[in-house]
Amino acid sequence: MFPEYREQISHLKVHDEHFARLFNRHNELDQQIKNMEAGIVPTNGVAIEHLKKEKLHLKDSLYTILRKTTNA
Template identity: 60%
Template sequence: MFPEYRDLISKLKHNDHHFTRLFDKHNDLDHKIKNMEDHISPGTQEEIETLKKEKLLLKDQLFAILQKHEQESSGNT
């Protein structure tokens, strides 16, 4: 996810607890969805779709944080 922000993600995961919680929740949802789709864990199609929507919202929030930090750091140069 967001390979162009790899360094910034690493930095934020060490310095920003809110970002880390969102990032970890996104990854947890990703694994949960994959397990449901692969029939490793039980889940209906509706549950999978709901989790995908939640995951997308988290991704949008993470991207907004990344953009904000990128703009702040480019404004300081």
């Protein structure tokens, strides 16, 4: 995710607790979705869609933080 911000992400994960929480939650959701889609975890389409929407919202928030801290 966001390879052009790799260094900034590494820095923020260590120095910005809020960013680190969002980043970790995004990764957790990504794994949950993969497990559901692979049939490892039983689910229904509604649950997957809910998680995907939450993941997208987190990605937007992370991108906003990255843009703000890069332009600061």
